[in-house]
Amino acid sequence: MATRTSPAPARQGKGSASRASTRSGSGGTGRSSARSGGSSRAPLPDDRPSLPVRAVRGAWLGLAHGVGHAVRAVGHRVEGLDPDDRRDGRALLFLLLAGLVAAVEWWSLSGWFARGVHAVAAGTFGSIALVLPFALVILGIRLMRMPTATGANNRVTIGLAVLTVASSGVAHLTLGAPTISAGVDQLWAAGGMIGFLAASPLSQIITSAGTLLLLLALAFVSLLIITATPFGRIPARLRDLYRHLTGQQAGAARPDEHDRSYLDDPPPARSARKKNRFGRKDRDHRAGDLDEYDGDEAFERALLGEPEPATADIPAVAEAPTVPPGVRRPTQAEKAAARLRAEQGLDADAGPTEALAAVRSTPVAPQMPPTPIPQRSEQLQLAGDVTYTLPASDFLTPGTPPKERSAANEAVVAALTKVLTDFGVDAEVTGFSRGPTVTRYEIELGSGTKVERVTALSKNIAYAVASADVRILSPIPGKSAIGIEIPNSDRETVSLGDVLRSTNARKTDHPMVMGVGKDVEGGFVVANLARMPHLLVAGATGAGKSSFVNSMITSILMRSTPDEVRMVMVDPKRVELTAYEGVPHLITPIITNPKKAAEALQWVVREMDARYDDLSTYGYKHIDDFNKAVRNGKVVPPPGSRRVIKPYPYLLVIVDELADLMMVAPRDVEDSIVRITQLARAAGIHLVLATQRPSVDVVTGLIKANVPSRMAFATSSVTDSRVVLDQAGAEKLIGQGDALFLPMGASKPMRVQGAWVTESEIHRVVEHVKGQLQAVYRDDVTVQAEKKQIDEEIGDDLEVLLSAAELVINTQFGSTSMLQRKLRVGFAKAGRLMDLLESRGVVGPSEGSKARDVLVKPDDLAVTLAAIRGDGPSPAAAASDAGAPARDDRDERGTDLVETDLDGRTQVIDYHDDADEDGSEDAWHLTGR
Numbered sequence: 051m052a053t054r055t056s057p058a059p060a061r062q063g064k065g066s067a068s069r070a071s072t073r074s075g076s077g078g079t080g081r082s083s084a085r086s087g088g089s090s091r092a093p094l095p096d097d098r099p100s101l102p103v104r105a106v107r108g109a110w111l112g113l114a115h116g117v118g119h120a121v122r123a124v125g126h127r128v129e130g131l132d133p134d135d136r137r138d139g140r141a142l143l144f145l146l147l148a149g150l151v152a153a154v155e156w157w158s159l160s161g162w163f164a165r166g167v168h169a170v171a172a173g174t175f176g177s178i179a180l181v182l183p184f185a186l187v188i189l190g191i192r193l194m195r196m197p198t199a200t201g202a203n204n205r206v207t208i209g210l211a212v213l214t215v216a217s218s219g220v221a222h223l224t225l226g227a228p229t230i231s232a233g234v235d236q237l238w239a240a241g242g243m244i245g246f247l248a249a250s251p252l253s254q255i256i257t258s259a260g261t262l263l264l265l266l267a268l269a270f271v272s273l274l275i276i277t278a279t280p281f282g283r284i285p286a287r288l289r290d291l292y293r294h295l296t297g298q299q300a301g302a303a304r305p306d307e308h309d310r311s312y313l314d315d316p317p318p319a320r321s322a323r324k325k326n327r328f329g330r331k332d333r334d335h336r337a338g339d340l341d342e343y344d345g346d347e348a349f350e351r352a353l354l355g356e357p358e359p360a361t362a363d364i365p366a367v368a369e370a371p372t373v374p375p376g377v378r379r380p381t382q383a384e385k386a387a388a389r390l391r392a393e394q395g396l397d398a399d400a401g402p403t404e405a406l407a408a409v410r411s412t413p414v415a416p417q418m419p420p421t422p423i424p425q426r427s428e429q430l431q432l433a434g435d436v437t438y439t440l441p442a443s444d445f446l447t448p449g450t451p452p453k454e455r456s457a458a459n460e461a462v463v464a465a466l467t468k469v470l471t472d473f474g475v476d477a478e479v480t481g482f483s484r485g486p487t488v489t490r491y492e493i494e495l496g497s498g499t500k501v502e503r504v505t506a507l508s509k510n511i512a513y514a515v516a517s518a519d520v521r522i523l524s525p526i527p528g529k530s531a532i533g534i535e536i537p538n539s540d541r542e543t544v545s546l547g548d549v550l551r552s553t554n555a556r557k558t559d560h561p562m563v564m565g566v567g568k569d570v571e572g573g574f575v576v577a578n579l580a581r582m583p584h585l586l587v588a589g590a591t592g593a594g595k596s597s598f599v600n601s602m603i604t605s606i607l608m609r610s611t612p613d614e615v616r617m618v619m620v621d622p623k624r625v626e627l628t629a630y631e632g633v634p635h636l637i638t639p640i641i642t643n644p645k646k647a648a649e650a651l652q653w654v655v656r657e658m659d660a661r662y663d664d665l666s667t668y669g670y671k672h673i674d675d676f677n678k679a680v681r682n683g684k685v686v687p688p689p690g691s692r693r694v695i696k697p698y699p700y701l702l703v704i705v706d707e708l709a710d711l712m713m714v715a716p717r718d719v720e721d722s723i724v725r726i727t728q729l730a731r732a733a734g735i736h737l738v739l740a741t742q743r744p745s746v747d748v749v750t751g752l753i754k755a756n757v758p759s760r761m762a763f764a765t766s767s768v769t770d771s772r773v774v775l776d777q778a779g780a781e782k783l784i785g786q787g788d789a790l791f792l793p794m795g796a797s798k799p800m801r802v803q804g805a806w807v808t809e810s811e812i813h814r815v816v817e818h819v820k821g822q823l824q825a826v827y828r829d830d831v832t833v834q835a836e837k838k839q840i841d842e843e844i845g846d847d848l849e850v851l852l853s854a855a856e857l858v859i860n861t862q863f864g865s866t867s868m869l870q871r872k873l874r875v876g877f878a879k880a881g882r883l884m885d886l887l888e889s890r891g892v893v894g895p896s897e898g899s900k901a902r903d904v905l906v907k908p909d910d911l912a913v914t915l916a917a918i919r920g921d922g923p924s925p926a927a928a929a930s931d932a933g934a935p936a937r938d939d940r941d942e943r944g945t946d947l948v949e950t951d952l953d954g955r956t957q958v959i960d961y962h963d964d965a966d967e968d969g970s971e972d973a974w975h976l977t978g979r
């Protein structure tokens with residue numbers, strides 16, 4: 051397969067050019083090798099294997115891919131593997147060898163072939179041949195499931211090899227330590243030839259006991275190599291193993307446990323769910339949909355507001371709920387319910403009245419013990435071959451069990467019915483679905499009844515149910531019914547743990563998926579921040595923004611490694627995000643100073659530009675494609691560069707109070723935000739902006755236009771709601787995490803109760819994460835951009851400096867007295883201008899009375915002037931990009947270019963000016979540094 055290095059690589063098929071480049075050996079890129087001579091373009095002689103060979107090869111690979119597919123589907127499904135990356139053929143060989151050795155060694159097969167296999171296996175490894183199949187199976191399965199994790203696979207292979215040698219040596223010593231003269235049978239029964247060679251010579255030198263100890267130590271070290279366990283982490287690994295073996299993650303099913311059948315049940319089709327809600331059983335749609343169901347669908351379902359469906363077969367009749375004890379006056383609604391009961395001759399303690407029981411509630415799923423989320427440890431080999439374990443799913447505790455219906459709901463149904471009857475409206479309450487915070491009651495109209503007759507009653511309804519926060523949806527999207535959302539007087543908390551354990555969240559591995567909460571129908575809502583691609587979170591103080599931001603960060607910490615997601619947190623309030631200080635996902639300490647935050651945003655712009663440079667250099671449209679290519683070794687730095695190209699993590703920038711930033715530097719902040727939001731999506735950079743002041747001076751039109759996803763918590767006015775959502779509604783929310791979620795592309799906001807995570811849960815997760823890796827902060831994030839220093843230094847002299855630059859560059863004469871004369875300025879000022887030009891790389895250093903060297907050619911005048919104005923890269927960089935002088939200058943001084951990656955690790959890149967052979971510009975330049 052050809053290696054892809056150019057921005058627009060000529061697509062090489064699997065044919066001749068491709069093979070030619072592969073064969074051309076190391077160092078050469080696909081492109082250069084393909085070009086290395088005219089002959090390589092000419093069709094190669096037909097060196098294809100003969101038909102029978104191809105047929106056997108095809109059959110073998112077909113079988114191998116089939117087995118590989120099955121192996122990848124078992125347990126935690128491996129997805130997104132590029133067909134080109136599969137190594138199934140080799141892996142199947144390992145598995146077959148394992149089977150062969152097992153058949154011979156375990157079941158003592160006889161015959162010449164079995165004897166041959168035994169001679170090889172036992173002759174080499176002695177009695178260790180008995181466990182050889184395990185090692186071969188491990189290697190085979192790893193190769194099928196993780197063919198691209200070359201580093202980790204090599205590590206495991208080396209570890210297994212060392213373990214085999216050490217064990218053979220131990221077997222040799224403990225099983226009689228036979229000498230060669232004792233005959234092959236004895237050697238085979240002990241440690242085989244490997245065991246003999248590993249143990250015998252050593253025991254001559256350090257005695258048998260010493261050798262045994264040494265080999266045991268070697269075996270122990272090999273286990274550490276296989277499991278990528280540093281010495282310091284042995285206790286933690288043992289603890290994890292213990293927890294895993296004793297099933298502590300799963301937790302015991304308690305009788306009062308939250309119903310979590312959704313953990314196991316794949317969601318049925320929407321139509322099936324609808325029918326089942328009304329008691330009819332129809333499972334036909336379900337099986338068909340299951341096969342096609344994938345993580346993306348789960349995401350889209352969540353994003354589209356489709357709740358995670360409840361299980362089908364539950365009868366919709368609820369138990370009679372008991373009213374919580376406590377002395378208080380009954381509300382109007384309760385009185386209405388009592389009246390309805392009395393009218394029907396039922397006593398007050400009776401279960402649901404017939405009339406109320408007829409109003410069906412959406413059933414909640416039945417109780418089932420939870421299953422732990424499978425650990426993704428196999429995928430978590432970080433750069434530098436560090437194994438990283440994500441926090442266990444039970445770090446986040448389950449929430450209160452969801453109720454299908456309660457006395458409060460019955461009371462409201464009765465009150466609504468009474469209002470409709472009192473005002474003579476031909477309509478009835480036909481059902482309700484209870485969410486954690488609000489219940490949506492469905493009202494169906496009799497024929498000939500106007501919708502307005504019900505909507506006009508909103509104030510009367512509010513009065514009857516004694517709640518000001520009544521929201522009417524007309525119609526409920528997708529239904530011929532009016533929805534009336536009324537807060538539950540017995541609201542439930544939605545635990546983040548439950549959301550992250552839901553099927554929706556588990557169907558996708560994407561590291562940027564966060565638990566949002568539960569919708570009005572009780573369905574779990576998750577969202578992929580990478581697809582937002584930017585989010586505005588707004589709401590009055592105390593409405594639940596910070597809790598939402600906490601849930602978001604905790605979701606990321608629960609699901610992603612620092613190699614996958616990095617964060618920049620801006621917390622001008624200084625209290626909200628302090629818990630996360632020191633997590634390895636952070637690029638810079640939490641920023642609390644608004645001025646520094648503005649600078650950090652400018653750094654993000656520079657980071658974005660750098661990523662774009664890489665994307666365009668290597669010809670990829672999205673950072674995901676680029677990362678995939680890097681992982682597959684398809685992105686090779688140009689010859690001469692010492693840069694090590696690594697995948698870019700997603701960068702999540704969280705600003706917990708935008709208003710504070712907009713106060714200190716409105717223009718700069720707005721500029722940066724607009725630039726980031728317009729472009730950063732493809733670069734894997736995503737912004738989350740939270741504010742309690744959603745007014746037009748904070749959330750400006752430009753910012754709004756570029757931040758497409760919105761999460762509105764309760765706002766203090768309808769105007770604020772309009773700023774956030776472009777529509778009213780958020781002012782009716784009831785606070786404490788009640789929100790309207792409007793993801794990009796959705797036309798109507800979805801009402802959700804935000805997920806809640808406690809401080810102790812956050813603490814546990816953060817401690818786990820920090821215990822594995824230390825944060826490596828970059829120190830340039832909050833450093834003022836060079837551009838700003840220039841601005842301040844130039845002060846009021848910008849115009850005259852631009853004239854001076856123009857003069858010097860056009861005349862190619864760097865003389866101070868010329869500036870004095872032509873610009874009519876004094877000596878001191880002309881000297882200052884010349885110094886400014888020097889510091890910006892336009893002229894060289896002073897050489898006494900001689901004129902200075904001019905380093906910028908007239909052709910580059912425009913870009914240099916733009917740079918001095920602050921519209922582009924520094925003049926030195928502009929010049930170095932554009933022309934030879936600065937480059938030569940750099941070479942003469944022997945200065946290398948320096949790149950810093952997200953870990954703050956600095957890499958030196960040799961400057962090289964061999965422009966790509968296809969004429970494309972060399973892209974190794976510093977962006978804004």
Ligand SMILES: Nc1ncnc2c1ncn2[C@@H]1O[C@H](COP(=O)(O)OP(=O)(O)OP(=O)(O)O)[C@@H](O)[C@H]1O
Pocket residue numbers: 543544589590591592593594595596597598742763785786787788803804805806
């Ligand atoms: N999702 C939720 N579930 C349950 N309770 C919540 C939720 N979100 C917020 N609350 C409650 O509301 C309180 C205020 O929430 P939070 O601090 O997040 O508000 P805020 O909008 O960030 O306010 P401020 O702008 O003043 O920081 C919390 O202390 C908590 O009691």
